[in-house]
Amino acid sequence: MSLYIVRRLLLALVTLWALATLGFLLVEAIPGDPARQLAGPTASVQTVERIRHAYGFDQPAWDRYSATLTRYAHMDLGYSFSRSEDVRAVIARDVGHTLALTVFAFIGELLIGIPLALFVTARKGRVADGTLMAAAGATSAIPTFLVGLLFLYLFSFRLGWFPLGGTTAGLKSYVLPVLTVAIPYGLVLARILRNSLLEELEKPYVEFALARGERMRRIRWRHILPNAIVPLFSVLALDFAGLFAMVAVVEVVFSIPGVGSDLFGAIRRIDTALIIGVAIVAGLVVVTVNLLADLAVIAIDPRVRRATLG
């Protein structure tokens, strides 16, 4: 077990290193003089030279690369010129909104997806089943941010039930962004879960439980659901990554000051330090969640425990 965890932690570190390296290479690939960009078009040649030296742009690429990695290792993500602050300060202030949205959306996804899947599995081939499949298909055929836009138009602009954006209205301002992500994700989760539930339903242990005199309802919750959902754990973890990215976009729609808004603001200003900082934090979240999900599966499912730990 501990060996497995050590391996996984190493893999997580490699992932973060790969992200940092990718970021470094991307910055290298940007055409133009970074010192001139920082200084602005009206700065004198001397100022540009000073900045070039101060930021180490005059050093060889390899030295800058190792210096960058050392900085990251010390949790120093650099300076965001578009915000005139440390990247770490920007992210520390804003990541709470994004994480809260992601976690709420994830819970919402499960609350929508699991009961819906159980509900339609009992009615395979009937109207409710067909409706779910169609709805899941339809929501995955339009971009999620448009769902957000639709909600914003309908519930905020027309009906005035929710604020038009921002976070000033407290919890109320989270409702629409969370629903925007949770409903499409929940519908698709319901569809995936429905298929694996139906697969499980064919397995012999269901028949055995019925023969033993257990009620179908109990079999659904106690036997079929755990068997169908545990293999989906690592999938749900990957989903969390997608959710995080989607929340980043939805933040822009609802003007919520999370790291998503930071990222897309930074992209417009080509503030590379902030872009890479957000990417690394996103990678950190994803890697952590994947690791936790895999550990949870090992803890829950003895078959996987045997296969993974030998």
Add this chain to the structure above:
Amino acid sequence: MTDRGMEAGGTLTIPETPPLPEGIAAAPERGERRIGLRVGMVILALITLVSIAAPLAAPKDPNRESVAGLGPNGGPQGPGLAWPLGTDAKGRDLMSRLIYGGRVTFGAAAIAIALATLIGLTIGLLAASSGGAGGSVLMRVTDIGLAIPGLLLAAALTSVLGSGVTSLIVALVAVFWAPLARVTYGQAVVIKERPFVDAARSLGAGRTRILLEEIAPHVLPILLAYSALCVGWAALFESSLGFLGLGVQEPTSSIGAMLGSGLAWYRLHPGLIIFPALYLGLFVTATTLIGEGLRKPRRRVAAPTTAPELELMSR
């Protein structure tokens, strides 16, 4: 059964359920599948036709700004006789921009997924056939690719590589090669254990030959089904990027760019959002129908791997 779960201690693999014995109910939804597949093909054929024949199909020059196209308040016009779907904020014909924009978005998505499929196929097959250290390194790299949130990666890439169709395609390839490599690998390691591979080996077939003539033909159908699904998702990615002001830039039209620039007007002229969204939705529905149709096996040659992680990418 292989001991894949143990190799290199990377990601977890749930133990495979053994494939169904021959002759047990395989494709109950055969009729349904055919209908979905056909409908998808027809829609896709129509969209392709319109896109290829864009200069003929578009009523006007998509980039021509005109005062006549502006409404009395200087804003866009609603649909009318002169402008079938109305105009945008610069007085350009919305329908023409939609046809040309679809060409850019769908074309870029198709090219990017074709490239990503080639890369994914190569990496997945190499990883499955070499086993050992080389193979597991390849799959770890793929895992890293899967762990990076695709939309953020694509956004960062398009911002750094600059605007334009080429950088859009590069960004899409960077996102989609990893899941396609994963599908290839998952399918190939199952096929590798099948008796006919042993048979070929005992007949003296070399590794390359087994890979190309025995394994690859069984991997391709499933992989292509996922590729079809990915084309639709790539188009969705483009629309998100365009909405954020990344990717293709003015005056070139793309679905994403249209959605992004229509945002300012959506309360007064919802058509600026609705029409591109509908066209995109039609395209994605077509690719989904085709992908789903292809994924259900015609003959049960190989036990199909379900890859729900891919399905989750669809948003």
